[in-house]
Amino acid sequence: MIDSVLVANRGEIAVRVVRTCWELGIRSIAAHSSVDAESAAVRLADDSIQLGPGPAKESYLNIPAVIEAARARGAEAIHPGYGFLSENADFAEVCEDEGFVFIGPPASVMARLGDKSSARAIMSDAGLPLLPGSRDPIGSAEEAFALAGEIGYPLIVKAVAGGGGRGMRVVRSDAEFPRAWAETRANAQAVFGDGRLYVERYLESARHVEIQVLADKHGNVVHLGARDCSLQRRHQKLVEESPAPELPAELLAEMGEAAVRGAKAAGYVGAGTFEFLVDGHGGFYFMEVNCRLQVEHPVTEMVTGLDLVREQIRIASGEPLGFAQEDVRVSGVAIECRINAEDPSRNFAPAPGLLAECDLPAGPFTRVDTHAFRGYRVPPLYDSLLAKVIVWAPDRPAAIARMRRALAEIRLSGPGLATTRDFLSDILDHPRFREATHDTTLIEQLPEAVPPAA
Numbered sequence: 450m451i452d453s454v455l456v457a458n459r460g461e462i463a464v465r466v467v468r469t470c471w472e473l474g475i476r477s478i479a480a481h482s483s484v485d486a487e488s489a490a491v492r493l494a495d496d497s498i499q500l501g502p503g504p505a506k507e508s509y510l511n512i513p514a515v516i517e518a519a520r521a522r523g524a525e526a527i528h529p530g531y532g533f534l535s536e537n538a539d540f541a542e543v544c545e546d547e548g549f550v551f552i553g554p555p556a557s558v559m560a561r562l563g564d565k566s567s568a569r570a571i572m573s574d575a576g577l578p579l580l581p582g583s584r585d586p587i588g589s590a591e592e593a594f595a596l597a598g599e600i601g602y603p604l605i606v607k608a609v610a611g612g613g614g615r616g617m618r619v620v621r622s623d624a625e626f627p628r629a630w631a632e633t634r635a636n637a638q639a640v641f642g643d644g645r646l647y648v649e650r651y652l653e654s655a656r657h658v659e660i661q662v663l664a665d666k667h668g669n670v671v672h673l674g675a676r677d678c679s680l681q682r683r684h685q686k687l688v689e690e691s692p693a694p695e696l697p698a699e700l701l702a703e704m705g706e707a708a709v710r711g712a713k714a715a716g717y718v719g720a721g722t723f724e725f726l727v728d729g730h731g732g733f734y735f736m737e738v739n740c741r742l743q744v745e746h747p748v749t750e751m752v753t754g755l756d757l758v759r760e761q762i763r764i765a766s767g768e769p770l771g772f773a774q775e776d777v778r779v780s781g782v783a784i785e786c787r788i789n790a791e792d793p794s795r796n797f798a799p800a801p802g803l804l805a806e807c808d809l810p811a812g813p814f815t816r817v818d819t820h821a822f823r824g825y826r827v828p829p830l831y832d833s834l835l836a837k838v839i840v841w842a843p844d845r846p847a848a849i850a851r852m853r854r855a856l857a858e859i860r861l862s863g864p865g866l867a868t869t870r871d872f873l874s875d876i877l878d879h880p881r882f883r884e885a886t887h888d889t890t891l892i893e894q895l896p897e898a899v900p901p902a903a
Contacts, residue, residue: 450766451526451550455480455498455519456490458530459509461818461837462742463490466528469758471495478522480515482508484828489820498522503830509533512540516547526550526765528758532832535741538563552765554719554740562715562738565609566647569735575714577707577735580726582649590630593648597626600650606630608637609645616641617684619651652734654888656727657681658693659739660708661749663760664717669770672705673749674779680876682797682892687869688876689745690784691752694845694885696727704733709774711735720746720761744787744837747818751783751841781841782848786856786877788819788836790827792867801827802865810858814841814851827866835861835868845885853877 453476456466463479467490470477479494484503491497498518501508508514510533519527527549529535535553542556553559562568566586573579581600586609587593597604597620606629608616618633620626630646638644661673677693678686693701708723715738722739746757764770792800807823819836821827827835838855842848856874879895881887 450768451475451762453478453523453525454552454762455515455522455524455527455549456494456530457509457515457518457527458533458535459485459488459490459831460820460834462530462532462744463488464493464820465818466530466758467494469756469762472756473759473762475762478518478524480509480518482830484830489822489825496522503828505533505831512537512543515540516543516549519549520547524549526552526762528552528761529741531741531744536563536739550765552719552761554717554721558716558718559740562717562740563610565607565611565737566645568715568738569647571715572711572735575711577711578733580650580652580734583647586645586647590627593630593646594623594626596648597623600648603651603653604648605651606633606646606648608633608641608643609647610641610643611637615684652726652728654729654890655679656693656696657686657889658696658704658725658727658733659743660705660723660725661743661746661757662708662712662717662721662723663757663764663770664712664719664721665764665770666718666767667769668713669773670709670712670717671770671772671774671777672708673753673755673777675701675704676743676745676748678745679887679889680882680892681889686745686787687789687873687892688784688786688882689748690782690845690848691748692779692782693727694782697731700727700731700733707733707735711738719764720757744834745785747816747837747839748783748785751814751816751839752779752781753777754780781843782845783839783841784848784852785837785839786852786873787834787869788838788859788861788873789833789869790835790866791833791869793869793872794867797869799829799833800865800867801829801833803827803863804861804866805863806860808858808860809836810838810855812855812858815855816840821861846883849877849883 467477477494479490479497500514534540538560544551603621620629664670675693676691680688724736791797816839840851
């Protein structure tokens with residue numbers, strides 16, 4: 450087993466990794482920016498080291514600084530969390546070259562799956578269904594425009610190197626296409642350093658369902674059921690649940706088998722997530738693979754009883770999975786709500802500030818993953834996630850009731866601060882959510898999610 454881990458991340462995911470390291474008897478080192486010197490992760494870890502100043506490019510995204518921090522503290526392995534360098538194949542390769550265990554898939558696998566065009570080709574060859582579109586990157590706007598006419602509108606233009614809801618644009622007509630193509634290409638080049646694009650059919654009304662997989666270095670692959678992540682704004686998830694409600698068991702089993710087949714075809718190792726769109730007719734279509742731990746991983750943990758960070762570390766240590774597919778049992782229903790420092794009344798604009806009040810929920814089958822505490826100043830430099838509230842119950846109505854109770858207990862306030870708590874509570878009361886007839890368009894259709902008139 451690995452004996453020491455540098456946690457190259459911040460916020461609640463850094464705390465999450467540190468806690469599992471503590472339980473496994475592994476020395477944890479919190480790598481942090483100057484802004485996060487007094488953070489919860491730093492306080493809980495066995496050791497800490499500063500990477501650089503506040504801006505992420507000079508700290509959490511600074512590969513030489515992370516490597517030097519791991520070397521200075523004698524870390525055996527590096528856990529990237531999610532975001533930042535977690536899906537950076539170059540970083541994974543540097544870790545391998547420098548003799549550190551990267552807790553994630555091999556760099557070569559990450560590179561193939563991080564390239565959306567390459568990932569589509571691998572999954573197509575493995576028999577996973579894809580939406581109509583280009584299998585390879587499109588060379589020119591003229592070629593793309595011609596293909597758009599064949600596919601039909603609406604369609605979506607996507608960056609080959611995109612991810613996390615970034616680098617995509619929905620197009621609904623010939624008139625919109627040239628500008629959308631040019632702007633998406635420029636944005637992809639600026640953000641990802643890669644301007645390659647592809648296009649595919651856009652489903653106006655679809656469920657976003659993902660399958661969690663675990664794969665060890667000995668060829669064993671299992672899936673841990675499905676998560677529904679359809680409640681999103683601007684392709685960013687707000688509410689997740691497991692299992693995906695009101696979908697036939699046969700469909701979910703077929704999706705699980707497809708994800709396992711795709712993981713084996715790609716030579717995947719570690720914890721990963723296969724993302725699919727499910728249409729209203731029972732069809733499902735591969736979107737992408739997330740080569741890291743997902744923000745919403747706790748709902749899978751709550752219904753399976755597995756610690757996914759522990760499984761990541763065991764796999765990275767070379768140990769085989771301790772269970773087979775037939776041993777995986779999904780019990781009850783888990784829901785997660787993301788509490789962000791954002792103002793829904795201002796189109797979810799970031800609203801950082803000082804946490805003068807910080808009371809978080811507790812009670813039966815209620816879990817809170819957070820790095821927040823009273824007196825903590827939420828910085829404007831990073832992602833706005835403050836806490837994840839996760840509940841479990843034997844059935845979905847009870848889980849919704851428990852989550853509503855948990856949200857009602859939250860008290861997060863201070864100068865300049867706003868959160869998504871009340872908005873999330875309203876979402877849980879929405880008839881379409883309660884009836885599990887919601888899809889990826891629900892939040893965008895709500896008045897609260899529309900920018901106020903100028």
